[in-house]
Amino acid sequence: MGSSTRQIAAGSGSALIFVExxxxxxxxxxxxxxxxxxxxxxxxxNVRERNTQVLGSAAGTTASACTTYAA
Numbered sequence: 001m002g003s004s005t006r007q008i009a010a011g012s013g014s015a016l017i018f019v020e021x022x023x024x025x026x027x028x029x030x031x032x033x034x035x036x037x038x039x040x041x042x043x044x045x046n047v048r049e050r051n052t053q054v055l056g057s058a059a060g061t062t063a064s065a066c067t068t069y070a071a
Contacts, residue, residue, distance in 0.1 A: 006042075008044050014046060014047070015046075015047040016044050016045065016046060016047065017044065017045045017046075017047055018042070018043075018044050019042065019043050019044070019045070020040075020041070020042040021039075021040070021041050021042075022038060022039070022040045023038070023039045023040075024036060024037075024038050025037045025038070025039055
């Protein structure tokens with residue numbers, strides 16, 4: 001996962017959280033001079049203190065779904 005020049009993979013028996021943020025910056029000055037800059041960053045965090053690598057809800061909780069944004 002990740003860009004073609006910086007591939008990211010989890011090691012055996014571990015889990016990762018992959019975060020990617022892309023932001024199209026709208027300039028206060030005319031974009032004619034500078035274009036429309038796009039800020040982009042990606043990073044990975046190790047998931048620690050997990051007994052299992054299976055994702056699930058905690059006992060007694062109700063799953064929540066975001067209906068604001070469609071995929």
